[in-house]
Amino acid sequence: MKVALLSGVVIVIASAFSVGAEDAPAELGGSDNGARISFDSSLEVTTRKSASATGSLTVSPYGTLDANAVLFRVEGTIGRYRYANGDPPPLFVNGRSIDASALLGLQAAHENVTAAVFLGWNSQSNNISINDRENPTSGAKTGLKGLVELGFNPSDRILVQGSLSLSRANRAYRVELKSGYQFLPNLYAGPQVVFQGDDYFRQWKFGAYASGLKVGSVELGLAAGLLHDAKQGNGAYFQISSGLRF
Numbered sequence: 359m360k361v362a363l364l365s366g367v368v369i370v371i372a373s374a375f376s377v378g379a380e381d382a383p384a385e386l387g388g389s390d391n392g393a394r395i396s397f398d399s400s401l402e403v404t405t406r407k408s409a410s411a412t413g414s415l416t417v418s419p420y421g422t423l424d425a426n427a428v429l430f431r432v433e434g435t436i437g438r439y440r441y442a443n444g445d446p447p448p449l450f451v452n453g454r455s456i457d458a459s460a461l462l463g464l465q466a467a468h469e470n471v472t473a474a475v476f477l478g479w480n481s482q483s484n485n486i487s488i489n490d491r492e493n494p495t496s497g498a499k500t501g502l503k504g505l506v507e508l509g510f511n512p513s514d515r516i517l518v519q520g521s522l523s524l525s526r527a528n529r530a531y532r533v534e535l536k537s538g539y540q541f542l543p544n545l546y547a548g549p550q551v552v553f554q555g556d557d558y559f560r561q562w563k564f565g566a567y568a569s570g571l572k573v574g575s576v577e578l579g580l581a582a583g584l585l586h587d588a589k590q591g592n593g594a595y596f597q598i599s600s601g602l603r604f
Contacts, residue, residue, distance in 0.1 A: 393603035394418045400579075400599035406590040410437030410455075418465075423603065424472075429463040431476060441589040443490045452487040459503050459525075470511040477504050480525040494528070495558045501526030515540040517548075530556040536567060544570040550581060560588040563595055577601040 396416040403409045414433035421427045435457040442448040461478030480503035484495050503525040510518045517538045524531050532554040538546030547568040554561050565583015572578075579599040586592050 393423050394421075396423055396601065396603045398599065398601045400597055402595060402597040404585060404590075404595045405593040406440070406585070406587060408437065408439040408590070410435055423465075425465075425467050427465045427467075429465055429474060429476070431461045431463060431478075432459070433461070434458040439590070441587075443488075444492055449488060451490050451493075454485050456483045457481070461503065461505060463505070472507075472509045474507045475505070476507075477502070479503065480527050480530075482525070482527045482530065493558050495556055499527040503527070517546050528556040528558075530554075538567070538569070542570075544572065544577075546570050550583070555588075558589070561590075562586055565595065567597075569599070575602060575604070577603075 394417065397413070398416075399411070399413040401409075401411050412433070412435040414431060416423070416429055416431045418427040418429055423429075435455070437455045437457075439453045439455070441451055441453075443451055457480070459478055459480045461476035463474050463476035465472060465474040479500065481498070481500045482495070483498045484493075486493065486496050490496065503523065505521065505523040507521045508519065512518065517540070519537075520533075520535045522531075522533050532552070534550065534552045536548060536550035538548035540546050545568065548566065550563075550565055550567045552561075552563040563583055563585040565581055567579060567581035569579035570577060577600065579597075579601070581595075581597040581599070583595060584592070585595050
């Protein structure tokens with residue numbers, strides 16, 4: 359039902375294409391006008407002995423990334439983690455994960471608002487060091503995935519962004535919300551909150567981020583904050599990200 363809801367949003371966004379290319383928005387968060395390809399990556403580590411690296415490639419073959427567009431995206435994440443299972447006495451389980459998706463999306467852009475909806479296929483693989491009968495996510499799973507992304511500039515200096523992803527593979531989900539204030543040209547900073555999980559793990563994060571620092575043609579970002587994991591306990595996370603548009 360959740361993925362069906364995302365399909366309904368696709369229809370709504372598709373109807374927005376009647377606005378026309380002349381209604382392309384002002385730059386959201388310092389994006390580059392005229393870009394058709396975006397490559398984004400991030401590296402995250404936590405104090406709970408987990409780490410992940412993510413990369414995504416988004417292509418707009420018929421228009422720019424800042425306008426009404428059809429979008430193609432491939433994305434992947436590799437990670438490692440550690441948790442204690444519930445057997446007395448508890449044993450520490452080491453795991454490695456691979457998550458890959460291929461998505462087709464529609465984006466509607468009007469003035470200071472953009473909204474994009476993606477649907478596609480998701481594959482997940484979790485390899486753990488011992489046989490943990492309580493962990494149903496072990497092994498390989500595939501399924502339909504939906505993703506919604508929103509961006510909004512309520513004023514010239516304020517940026518609000520949000521995303522929601524749902525996958526039938528392990529019933530995985532991720533919700534991220536963040537807002538930022540433009541302290542310098544293209545440099546935004548502010549709070550962020552993330553909720554994510556699946557059939558076995560549950561986690562939330564609350565912290566702060568800064569994005570838009572330009573090094574040549576690459577845009578860098580930093581984030582850090584507190585986290586709580588239902589299996590790993592409390593801790594902190596640190597993330598560095600990069601983006602390139604051309």
